[in-house]
Amino acid sequence: MHPKSHQIFVQSPELQILPQSLTLSAISNRTLSHLKRSLFPDSPRIISSLYFTLNGKPLLDETPLSSSQIAPFSTLILRYRLFGGGGDGGATGAESRDCYLNMYAEKKPDKVDPNEQRLSKWLNCALSNETLSEPCVIDKLGNIFNKESLVEALIGKKLPKEFGHIKGLKDMINVKLDLIPGVDDGTSGSKFQCPVAGLEFNGKYKFFALRNCGHVLSAKALKEVKSSCCLVCHKEFEELDKIVINGSEEEVLVLRERMEEEKAKSVREKKAKKVKNGNVGENGMCLEGKRLSGSKHGLDVKAVAKVEGNGKVGLKGVGDAPVAIATAKRFKATDVAPPNATKDVYASIFTSSRKSDFKETYSCRSLPLGRN
Structure with missing residues (x-):
């Protein structure tokens, strides 16, 4: 104490x-x-x-x-001594209970499993999301489809904007997928494989489709067996015939540039073919076989190229661009008069009457002045 x-x-x-x-x-x-x-x-x-x-x-x-x-x-x-407080580090007592209820009012989106997302891209159709089943096709960007679903969307004009580059069958490439023996369609895993290396078609490995024959091979098989022929059907192919399936953004960009170059090349070849056949002038104008519509004015105008003595097509220059000379024939009623009909009488149906020396009155057009 x-x-x-x-x-x-x-x-x-x-x-x-x-x-x-x-x-x-x-x-x-x-x-x-x-x-x-x-x-x-x-x-x-x-x-x-x-x-x-x-x-x-x-x-x-x-x-x-x-x-x-x-x-x-x-x-x-x-x-x-401090009174009150909820021990949460920020409660002031001024908040409404709604702020806590609103936190759980909207359901947060479930996290997507990256493995499931990858498998869906390789095992399902890129358009209908249905399980891949033969016949299958790919586009020029490496997307894989069930052919039936893609054709139905083309006919019904229901293709999404992302697949707007597919205009018809010419933009589809038929592919041949190799089935894994003993795997049923109802299984959740992959049912296709590389016919050479045996690697599963599930997104873990890179695969190429050969455009000339349609066989789908793994990149590992093409790398280990260096050949310019298909390893299945032995058909020759070039490097540009290899289309990567479900490639990365950079690989898809390369495929898109290649597709645009092929379209531009096709347009140039068509123009060159028309020029060679003589149907197209220097400025791309059709010179023969072209009838211009003149139905609004009762005319039928035909573009006629002027042929000179030396056999060349005569062109009249307008500025720097040459333009084909065209002639138009004016309509005359006498040219289509029926047989045994007086041309002047028939023409008077379509033209106004000749001017007379007599003047008509307002009361009667048939009685000229001075004769009533």
């Missing part, structure tokens, strides 16, 4: 109380609650909001000053 009187120190940084030295006497029946009342005799309301700590540990108001916890010359810290 401590003596009946001893000295302690009291300080409070929050209440801006400077360290004070207090000498406590007759402390046998006194507690920390009595000490707070002695420090704030004029503010009884604030006493319940304060508590003492010793060496960082809070002390109860009922703790006697003569207890063994409070040794002589101890320093007591007086602090404010």
Whole structure:
């Protein structure tokens, strides 16, 4: 037990109380609650909001000053007591309960398993998402389809915009997939494989389709067996005949550029063929066999190229572009008059009557002036 009187120190940084030295006497029946009342005799309301700590540990108001916890010359810290709070680090009591309900109102999208997404791309049709089943085709960008689904979408004009480059059967390449022996169609895994290396057609390995024969081979087989012929049917192919299936963005970009080059080359060959046959002029204008529509004006105009004595087609230049000379025949009613008909009479049906020296009156057009 401590003596009946001893000295302690009291300080409070929050209440801006400077360290004070207090000498406590007759402390046998006194507690920390009595000490707070002695420090704030004029503010009884604030006493319940304060508590003492010793060496960082809070002390109860009922703790006697003569207890063994409070040794002589101890320093007591007086602090404010904080009421309420949810312990979540940010609750102020001002939030509405709706903010918590709204967090769970909308269901978050389920995370897509990357393995399932990869398998779906290789085992299902890129258009209908149905399981791949022969006959299968690919486009020039390496997307694989069930042929029946793709043809139906083409006929019904229901192709999505991403497959807008497919215009007809010429843009499809028939492929031959090798089935894994003993695998049923109802299985969830891959049912196709490389006919040479035996690698599964499931997206883990790169596969190429040969455009000239349609066989689908793994990149590993084509790399290990270096040959310019198909490893299945031994048909020769070039490097441009290899189309990667479900390639990366960079590989698809290369295939797209190749497709655009092939289209431009086809257009140039068609134009050159027309020029060679003599049906197209230097500016791309058709010179013969072309009838211009003149039905609105009762005319039928035919573009006639002027042929000179040397047998060359005569062209009249307009600026830098040559234009074919065309003639138009004017319609005359007398040219189509029926047999045994007077041409002048027949022509008067379509033309106004000749001017007369007599003037007509407003009351009767048949009676000229001076004769009534």
